[in-house]
Amino acid sequence: MGIDISCFLRQNFSLPVYKGEIQAQNLGMAMEVWNEEGDGSNGSKYRKAYFSKFPGIWAHGDCRINPKTGGIVMLGWSVPSPVSTVDSFKEVEDSLCVPQYNKYGEERVILFLEMASGHAFQPDLVKRIHDTIHVGLSVRHVLSLILETKGIPYTLNGKKVEVAVKQIVAGKAVEQRGAFSNPEALHLYWDIPELQGF
Known part of the structure; x- marks a missing residue:
C-alpha cells in the first residue's frame, strides 16, 4: 500500500474547523512536532542541509504547530509570503x-x-x-x-x-x-x- 507524500495534512470532515489551521494529518502518517533540542550533523553538505536539525530525520524547514485544537498551522514555504x-x-x-x-x-x-x-x-x-x-x-x-x-x-x-x-x-x-x-x-x-x- 502506498500514499502520496505530497500531502501529509488534509481536511477531516468529522473534526471542527479552526481559522488558519489544517484539520489533521493523513491517516497512517507518522508525523511528530519536534523542538530545537534535536539539533545535530554528520558533516556533509547534504546532511547539514536536511538532517542537521534532527539527527536521522529528514527536515526541509517547514514547521507545524499542533495547538490544543488538534489543528495544524503550516509555516515557511506553505504560507503565502x-x-x-x-x-x-x-x-x-x-x-x-x-x-x-x-x-x-x-x-x-x-x-x-x-x-x-x-x-x-x-x-x-x-x-x-x-x-x-x-x-x-x-x-x-x-x-x-x-x-x-x-x-x-x-x-x-x-x-x-x-x-x-x-x-x-x-x-x-x-x-x-x-x-x-x-x-x-x-x-x-x-x-x-x-x-x-x-
Missing part, C-alpha cells in the same frame, strides 16, 4: 523576510528591502507595503518591522538565504559561507539597532 506581495512594488529591487524571537519565544517578522535604482526608502512606501499585506494576505501576515538593506544574500544556485539571516538576527554564527554567491551581504545584518532589545 509578504515577499511575494512586495514584488509588485517598483521601488523594491529585492526583499527578504525573516522571523526574530525574543527570550520568551515571542516572534516578530522583519522584512528587509533592497531599493531599486533611483528609489529611496521612505515612510510612505512602508505604509503602502503594510496596507497591501494587510488587505492582500491577512492581519496575521502584517510585519513588525520593515527595514532597508543594501544587499540580499543568495546561495550559489540562486536561492535567497533566509536561514543564515535568521541566524544572524538571533546572534548566532553562520557556517558554510562558501555556499553563498555574495557572502559579503551577510555582514549587512549584524548589529542592526532596530533589532536590539526585542
Whole structure:
C-alpha cells in the first residue's frame, strides 16, 4: 500500500474547523512536532542541509504547530509570503523576510528591502507595503518591522538565504559561507539597532 507524500495534512470532515489551521494529518502518517533540542550533523553538505536539525530525520524547514485544537498551522514555504506581495512594488529591487524571537519565544517578522535604482526608502512606501499585506494576505501576515538593506544574500544556485539571516538576527554564527554567491551581504545584518532589545 502506498500514499502520496505530497500531502501529509488534509481536511477531516468529522473534526471542527479552526481559522488558519489544517484539520489533521493523513491517516497512517507518522508525523511528530519536534523542538530545537534535536539539533545535530554528520558533516556533509547534504546532511547539514536536511538532517542537521534532527539527527536521522529528514527536515526541509517547514514547521507545524499542533495547538490544543488538534489543528495544524503550516509555516515557511506553505504560507503565502509578504515577499511575494512586495514584488509588485517598483521601488523594491529585492526583499527578504525573516522571523526574530525574543527570550520568551515571542516572534516578530522583519522584512528587509533592497531599493531599486533611483528609489529611496521612505515612510510612505512602508505604509503602502503594510496596507497591501494587510488587505492582500491577512492581519496575521502584517510585519513588525520593515527595514532597508543594501544587499540580499543568495546561495550559489540562486536561492535567497533566509536561514543564515535568521541566524544572524538571533546572534548566532553562520557556517558554510562558501555556499553563498555574495557572502559579503551577510555582514549587512549584524548589529542592526532596530533589532536590539526585542
